[in-house]
Amino acid sequence: MPRPGQVKSSDGERLSDRIALGVLTRAFPPGLVDEVVAECGRVEQRRRLLPARVVVYFVLAMCLFSGQGYEEVARLLTCGLEHERRWDRTWRVPSTAAIGRARLRLGPEPLKALFARVCRPVATDATPGAWYGRWRLVAVDGTTFDLPDTEANGAFYGRPGSSRGQRRGAFPQARVAALVECGTHAVFAAEVGPLAEHETVLARRLFDRLSTGMLLLADRGFAGADLWRAATAKGADLLWRVKSSAVLPVVKALPDGSYLSEIVAARDKNRRADPVAVRVIEYTLGSGTDGTVYRLITIILDPKDAPAAEMAALYAQRWEIETTLDEIKTHQGGPRLVLRSQHPAGVEQEIFAFLLVHHALRDLMHDAARGEGCDPDRISFTRTLRVVRRHLTGQAALSLLATHPIPGSSPA
Numbered sequence: 001m002p003r004p005g006q007v008k009s010s011d012g013e014r015l016s017d018r019i020a021l022g023v024l025t026r027a028f029p030p031g032l033v034d035e036v037v038a039e040c041g042r043v044e045q046r047r048r049l050l051p052a053r054v055v056v057y058f059v060l061a062m063c064l065f066s067g068q069g070y071e072e073v074a075r076l077l078t079c080g081l082e083h084e085r086r087w088d089r090t091w092r093v094p095s096t097a098a099i100g101r102a103r104l105r106l107g108p109e110p111l112k113a114l115f116a117r118v119c120r121p122v123a124t125d126a127t128p129g130a131w132y133g134r135w136r137l138v139a140v141d142g143t144t145f146d147l148p149d150t151e152a153n154g155a156f157y158g159r160p161g162s163s164r165g166q167r168r169g170a171f172p173q174a175r176v177a178a179l180v181e182c183g184t185h186a187v188f189a190a191e192v193g194p195l196a197e198h199e200t201v202l203a204r205r206l207f208d209r210l211s212t213g214m215l216l217l218a219d220r221g222f223a224g225a226d227l228w229r230a231a232t233a234k235g236a237d238l239l240w241r242v243k244s245s246a247v248l249p250v251v252k253a254l255p256d257g258s259y260l261s262e263i264v265a266a267r268d269k270n271r272r273a274d275p276v277a278v279r280v281i282e283y284t285l286g287s288g289t290d291g292t293v294y295r296l297i298t299i300i301l302d303p304k305d306a307p308a309a310e311m312a313a314l315y316a317q318r319w320e321i322e323t324t325l326d327e328i329k330t331h332q333g334g335p336r337l338v339l340r341s342q343h344p345a346g347v348e349q350e351i352f353a354f355l356l357v358h359h360a361l362r363d364l365m366h367d368a369a370r371g372e373g374c375d376p377d378r379i380s381f382t383r384t385l386r387v388v389r390r391h392l393t394g395q396a397a398l399s400l401l402a403t404h405p406i407p408g409s410s411p412a
Contacts, residue, residue, distance in 0.1 A: 023388050024060050027360035028114055033057070036117060040109040050094055050102040056110055059103060062340065063353040064389060066333045070096045070340075100342075108349035115352050119188050119359045121181040122366050128375040130183025132314055133306070135215035135237060137182040139321035140206065140222065142199030143329070146171040146338045147347055156344040158195040171338060174347055177202035178355075179209055182217070182320040184376050185327065186362045187355050192348050200227055210236040217318040223297070225265040225276050232299060239298045239311060241318075246295065248280050256303040257281075258311075263297065277301065283312045327381050328358050361385060 030053060037043055037052045044051055050058070062073045074093045094102070121138070123130035130137060144160075147153045153172040160173055177199045179189040189209035191202040200222055210216060212235030223242040231238055242248070252260040262275035278297040285292050296315055300306045306314075329337050332354065341347045362376075365384050369376040 022391055023360050023364050024057065024064070024357065027363055028056075028060070028118060028356065032117065033110075033114065036110045036113040040107070040113055042106055042110055050098065052106055052110070055099075055102045055106045056114070058099065059106070059111065059349060059353045060357055063332070063350065063357045064385075066337065070099045074099065103341075103346055103349065104343070106349070108345050108352060111349050111352040111356065115190070115356055115359075119186070119355070121184070121188050122186045122363050123181055123183050124370070127183055127366065127370070129377060130181065132215060132310075134213060136213055137217065137314075137317050137320075138188075138210070138214050138236075139180050139182055139217040139318045140177065140203050141180075141219065141318075141321045141325065142175060142177040142202065143325045144173040144175050144195065145329070145347075145351060146173055146336075148172075148338060148340070148342050150342045152343050153341075153347065156194060157347065160195060174339075174351065175199060175202060176351060177206060178321070178325070179206050179216075180321040180324045182317045184362055184366050185320060185324040185381075186359055186366070187324065187328075188359075190352070190355055192351050200224070203227070204230050207231050207234060207236075210234040212236065215239060217315060217321075219318065223263075225263045225274075228263065228276060228278075237299050239296055239300075239315060241315065242295050242297055244293050244295055248278075248295070248297070251277075254279070254303050254308075256308040258303055258308040260301060261297075279303075281308045281311050283308075324358075328354055331382050331385060332358060332361075361388065364388075 033053050033056050037056065042052045058073065058077065061077055062068070062070065065073050065076060068076070071093050121136060123136065125131075147157060149171055157172045157174045159171070173195045175193050175195050175197055177191050177193075178187050180187050189206040191205045193202050203222065204227060207230050210231065214236040216231055216236050216238050218238070218240040220241040220243050223240050223246065228238065228240070246263075248261040248263070250259045250261060254260065258279050258281045260277065261280045262272075262277055264272050264275050278299065279301050281296040281298065283294050285294060294312070294315070296311060298306070298311060300311075339347060339350050341350045361381070361384055365379045365381070366376050369379055
């Protein structure tokens with residue numbers, strides 16, 4: 001007899017072992033999920049109603065259906081299988097408490113490992129809007145996620161102050177920094193940390209994912225000689241905005257209206273020691289007193305390679321990362337998103353699951369755009385999200401365990 005809740009078909013296969021999630025199993029195949037589960041030491045020694053692989057897909061699913069409760073997400077994953085009528089009785093949906101314990105057993109490591117293995121820039125040489133000349137356009141920025149108001153989350157992640165600095169915010173918050181491919185909105189690197197950890201500190205840990213041939217765009221909050229050096233260490237080129245008050249002496253005027261200058265670390269600003277050569281591009285958006293002055297610095301020193309007017313227009317691509325973060329938090333997560341996780345490890349697990357689901361959707365959209373020969377920006381993210389959610393149950397009938405047994409698992 002099967003154990004309670006472990007419903008079996010006529011050929012002895014468990015219903016929970018056949019859970020799949022269409023676009024997510026396309027992006028994160030069962031065999032790959034098994035590999036990262038094994039690498040992270042999360043393989044079960046006994047068969048469970050919620051084996052580690054199923055929990056990975058469940059966590060991904062809950063970030064696709066963020067407005068649904070735990071038990072409803074579990075039903076959505078399996079209801080298409082029950083309609084096949086091959087099972088001896090209805091699968092008992094695990095309780096919310098059981099799912100919570102399964103998430104704690106899994107931890108964040110398999111989701112982070114899966115992200116590191118799969119999430120890469122996806123644009124090809126022919127992808128419209130993804131390139132400027134020889135450079136792949138990428139951007140860096142940070143955001144925060146509201147968390148459940150628990151003692152553990154508050155102690156680990158911290159809370160924001162109020163606008164008047166007198167009272168603490170209602171929700172703890174986690175800070176996230178990310179690298180995004182501008183042309184496809186694919187997030188290919190991310191770091192999660194407490195609210196007190198500045199986004200530039202988190203961003204520095206991302207720069208190992210940069211490479212030669214990338215042009216990194218950043219807002220003025222990232223400008224600084226030390227961070228600049230760290231970002232260029234892997235061969236990437238940079239185009240960053242700086243504050244209008246930044247001291248940028250004119251070393252040499254250039255024919256396109258830009259000029260060569262140098263930046264130094266804050267500790268060296270008086271002596272101007274150990275300077276870094278940059279090119280400065282200044283322009284105004286708007287007119288009269290309503291105009292906003294922009295100052296950009298770049299490591300591309302020769303205006304023949306990147307004229308000032310083109311670089312000024314190109315900087316608008318930085319807003320693609322703002323749109324990406326909005327897709328994740330507002331559309332995928334829902335308005336006024338507050339994560340589900342009551343504990344710090346679950347918060348990190350959930351954030352990486354959100355990023356994985358978004359990458360899977362964006363990769364699917366890129367493939368669709370390539371098939372139609374159009375810019376990925378022409379495809380609606382919200383419409384794609386609705387289509388994927390709508391087709392979930394019909395795509396749930398792929399056998400996972402039959403073709404990809406979980407390494408090291410043994411029957412009860």
